Amino acid sequence: MLREKLGFVGAGALAAGLIRGILQAGLVPAGNIMVTNRGNGERLRRLAAETGVVPCSKAELAGAADVVFLAMKPQDLPGAVAELAGLLGPGQRVISLAAGVSLAFLEARLPGRTLLRAMPNTSCRVGASATAVALGKGAGTAEAELARCLFAAVGRVVLVPEEQMDAVTGLSGSGPAYVYLLTEALTAAGVGQGLDAAVARALAVQTVWGAGKMLVETGEAPEILRRQVTSPGGTTMAGVGALEEGGFQRLVDEAVRRAAVRSRELGVGV
Numbered sequence: 001m002l003r004e005k006l007g008f009v010g011a012g013a014l015a016a017g018l019i020r021g022i023l024q025a026g027l028v029p030a031g032n033i034m035v036t037n038r039g040n041g042e043r044l045r046r047l048a049a050e051t052g053v054v055p056c057s058k059a060e061l062a063g064a065a066d067v068v069f070l071a072m073k074p075q076d077l078p079g080a081v082a083e084l085a086g087l088l089g090p091g092q093r094v095i096s097l098a099a100g101v102s103l104a105f106l107e108a109r110l111p112g113r114t115l116l117r118a119m120p121n122t123s124c125r126v127g128a129s130a131t132a133v134a135l136g137k138g139a140g141t142a143e144a145e146l147a148r149c150l151f152a153a154v155g156r157v158v159l160v161p162e163e164q165m166d167a168v169t170g171l172s173g174s175g176p177a178y179v180y181l182l183t184e185a186l187t188a189a190g191v192g193q194g195l196d197a198a199v200a201r202a203l204a205v206q207t208v209w210g211a212g213k214m215l216v217e218t219g220e221a222p223e224i225l226r227r228q229v230t231s232p233g234g235t236t237m238a239g240v241g242a243l244e245e246g247g248f249q250r251l252v253d254e255a256v257r258r259a260a261v262r263s264r265e266l267g268v269g270v
């Protein structure tokens with residue numbers, strides 16, 4: 001169990017997912033997690049009632065939390081940081097979760113604080129996030145370990161240099177939606193082949209989940225697993241061939257590239 005007190009500025013979907021994961025992993029007792037938001041008292045009360053975390057003001061949070069998470073939309077971050085700047089003590093650790101907002105932006109507004117950026121994804125809700133962490137000014141081995149420990153409570157963690165965060169956002173930040181889209185497409189295609197919609201959806205969902213579980217649990221490379229189920233002249237080869245001929249890799253390249261570009265634009269706009 002960690003001794004650090006955690007403070008969440010923002011009580012939305014991501015903060016709630018992270019908090020639930022951290023509590024489930026038994027990393028920090030609920031009484032050591034403080035949460036504040038902009039003004040939605042009902043949301044804060046609900047989260048506190050469900051999880052036992054402590055609702056508070058920004059001043060209370062800044063005065064007590066060892067680690068402060070910035071868990072608001074990028075466009076709301078400058079306002080929140082302006083309020084926090086005079087409240088946070090020197091050396092306090094701040095982890096920004098806002099897509100696209102650079103460490104340089106934070107360093108200029110929160111000088112003297114130890115800064116990190118993290119990009120989890122929505123699967124943190126079920127403890128299966130892919131999270132990338134970048135270290136900023138003042139952050140060293142101890143902070144890297146702390147971040148690894150915190151985000152491991154909600155999935156898998158990698159450390160990357162900050163300049164790769166937009167690429168991370170394009171791949172794993174937005175990635176769950178690509179997989180949901182594939183699941184929708186598989187379902188529709190099954191219906192197109194005469195399956196009942198509910199049956200097609202059940203088969204598509206289980207197929208995506210099973211393939212993910214195979215990747216994680218066997219540790220095999222995806223191309224090995226794919227080759228194992230693709231016999232020459234067989235049905236899978238026919239299906240995979242159609243995806244390749246249709247430019248599957250090119251489409252995925254473009255999806256990740258556009259999302260990364262959008263992440264960069266959002267950061268610039270802050």
Ligand SMILES: NC(=O)c1ccc[n+]([C@@H]2O[C@H](COP(=O)([O-])OP(=O)(O)OC[C@H]3O[C@@H](n4cnc5c(N)ncnc54)[C@H](OP(=O)(O)O)[C@@H]3O)[C@@H](O)[C@H]2O)c1
Binds near residue numbers: 119
């Ligand atoms: N959702 C995800 O899976 C995911 C994944 C990766 C990264 N992210 C990043 O995480 C951040 C939060 O996403 P989300 O989905 O959790 O957003 P959300 O559900 O819209 O929640 C945002 C929270 O920020 C609070 N807030 C806004 N301005 C504030 C201020 N000035 N002071 C204090 N609190 C403030 C809001 O307060 P009220 O409750 O009062 O409205 C709300 O609780 C975003 O930057 C997003 O890019 C999200």
